[in-house]
Amino acid sequence: MTETQTSTNTPEQRAQAETVIYDQVKNNDETVQYNVVPRYAGTNPIPHEIHFTAYGNKGSTFTYILENPAAYVRTGALRPRRLVPENRMTRTTPPRPYDVEALFPALADYRRTATRLHPRxxxxxxxxxxxxxxxxxxxxxxxxxxxxxxxxxxxxxxxxxxxxxxxxxxxxxxxxxxxxxxxxxxxxxxxxxxxxxxxxxxxxxxxxxxxxxxxxxxxxxxxxxxxxxxxxxxxxxxxxxxxxxxxxxxxxxxxxxxxxxxxxxxxxxxxxxxxxxxELHPEQITEHEYLGLLPEDLQDSIAAWEEKLLDEDEDEDEEEAEAEADFPIEYASDLSLAPGWKVGGFATWHLTGPCPVDCTVCGTPMPPLLTAHYVEWDPASESWAPREDLRPDLFRHVITPTGVYLGRGYLRIHTCPADPLHPHRLGFQ
Ligand SMILES: [Zn+2]
Ligand SMILES: [Zn+2]
Incomplete structure (x- = not known):
């Protein structure tokens, strides 16, 4: 099978597919069924993609699509329309430092999903x-x-x-x-x-x-x-x-x-x-409503809990407390809204306080569809940093990947859930 040597065969195929599967066998002691299927387009004898799949007897699964530029270079064949996304790189938001719904069951009514876009x-x-x-x-x-x-x-x-x-x-x-x-x-x-x-x-x-x-x-x-x-x-x-x-x-x-x-x-x-x-690396996560829009008793309970958390911190070893003192864990920064570019989820109102955003045609409250946020996270919201990005050499490329700064850092595009073709509204924070 003809395959582009650099960088498709090495290092991509080795690092992204073979090593991952090898480690699964070696470190997790799994028996793995491993399939490698070349994909051909038309009469081109050189595959344009190679699909890797693996299933382990302990439940692991793995898929990876490797693009093979040799197929286009050698034959001049047209690159096929790729309507299925590549399963190339992922970004993984770490679990929240606390299970906020276990602490405050009433928050279950104020939950919504969002898709972090992770632009890079x-x-x-x-x-x-x-x-x-x-x-x-x-x-x-x-x-x-x-x-x-x-x-x-x-x-x-x-x-x-x-x-x-x-x-x-x-x-x-x-x-x-x-x-x-x-x-x-x-x-x-x-x-x-x-x-x-x-x-x-x-x-x-x-x-x-x-x-x-x-x-x-x-x-x-x-x-x-x-x-x-x-x-x-x-x-x-x-x-x-x-x-x-x-x-x-x-x-x-x-x-x-x-x-x-x-x-x-x-x-x-x-x-x-x-x-x-x-390029985007979308990841769906769960958000909870902006603090100032929760019922007052719930806001009070959260404030009391944050207070208690701070006191506990102070009782701990002094050095440790000092290290954490700058950015204590808070509902607003760590447990409710994800920073960065995202689709769906809730809106932050930290600058102006909550303002209704209702459809100008039908009056339906409009949630944010797209949020364009200057930073993907900041020191206070660092708990949202994807695991894959916590490398010093990547830092500058992942904090402000798009370079867009509108409003005071946030542009939101709100659309009408009753009819998404009703005029959108913009929000700035
Ligand atoms: Zn409407
Ligand atoms: Zn203009």
Whole structure:
């Protein structure tokens, strides 16, 4: 079987499949049935994927899909449409430090699932769920445009935003060269000599493409399995003077010929309106309602419990208490709402206090559909950091993977559960 040597055969196949199965046999003393099935497309004699599955007699299961670029390189065959996600990398939220429903059974009525998207800088493809990846957009459909009147030629060039990010990435862990420093200094927000008037339509920016198959909490109109999110990257719209969001729900199977060259605006009001392309590693988790929206007696019980926890901490060995003193375990930061980009779940109101978000058409309360949060976690909410990301060398890539900072760090898109096609509303915290 012809297989690409580097990096498909080694190290990917060895590290991601063979070693995992080997360890299961060796360390867990399991008897494992192990299947390796090459997948072929059309008459191409070289497999385009290799599927690994394994089942152990103690209950372990394992699946992995290895892509084999040799299939395309050698024969020029077309890459097949990949509508099934790869089971490549996962992100795992550790269990909460306390079982909050065991402590407060009344919280069972205030539980909801959310899907953490775990965006990480990468090279998402057109059929993938992604942040700022290529959109699966029909070639014969007009691209969303911003027709609002606002300055559209003043700000940062998108090309400069990307050049700056490349310089920061390339110079990580070393001093920047004089040349790099000089170049970065030229990337300023300023008026650009472009023939774009304030009333001219400009293409909106591709922000996220989300498939229901990947994201269990993505619920849209009946039968629609794909959500495409765009925004105009000027903080100039609406009462909040922020980006303007467009949502497009689709049936993935309806899309025929895909648009090749994706339009995009040339200028943005700030780099923080431009997401960095990220692959997603969705993971469903459980959340509990924002503290300030719980019944008062429940809030009081939680506050009393947190108080007691602090006192116990102080009684402990002094050194240990000191180490933990900065960020004690709290309902708000550790037990209720997950930080980071997510679909579904509850909204935080830490900045403004709770405000109702009701549908402007039918009055139904609108939960958040998508939350774009600047950080994936912070020191207070570090208990949500996925196990796979707790490596110092990864740190900078996982804390602010998308580079998006809107509002005071949180942009939320709320949609109507009665009819997801009713106008969405934005929320900022
Ligand atoms: Zn605009
Ligand atoms: Zn509605």
């Amino acid at each position: 800088p990468g090279d998402p493809k057109v059929y993938d769920s992604s942040v700022a990846g290529p959109m699966l957009w029909p070639a014969d459909e007009p691209w969303p445009m911003c027709t609002a009147v606002h300055p559209k030629a003043t700000g940062h060039l998108l090309a400069d935003v990307r050049r700056a990010r490349r310089i920061y990435a390339a110079s990580e862990g070393r001093k920047k060269t004089d040349e790099e420093i000089a170049l970065l200094a030229t990337f300023q927000a300023r008026p650009h000599d472009l023939p774009i008037g304030d009333a001219d339509p400009i293409p909106m920016l591709a922000v996220a493409q989300l498939w229901a198959r990947d994201i269990p909490d993505l619920t849209g109109p009946e039968g629609h399995d794909l959500l495409q999110v765009f925004w105009c990257p000027f903080e100039a719209h609406g009462p909040d003077r922020s980006v303007d969001v467009v949502l497009k729900w689709r049936r993935g199977e309806d899309i025929g010929t895909v648009l090749g060259d994706q339009p995009e605006p040339l200028v943005t009001s700030s780099a923080q309106c431009v997401p960095q392309p990220c």
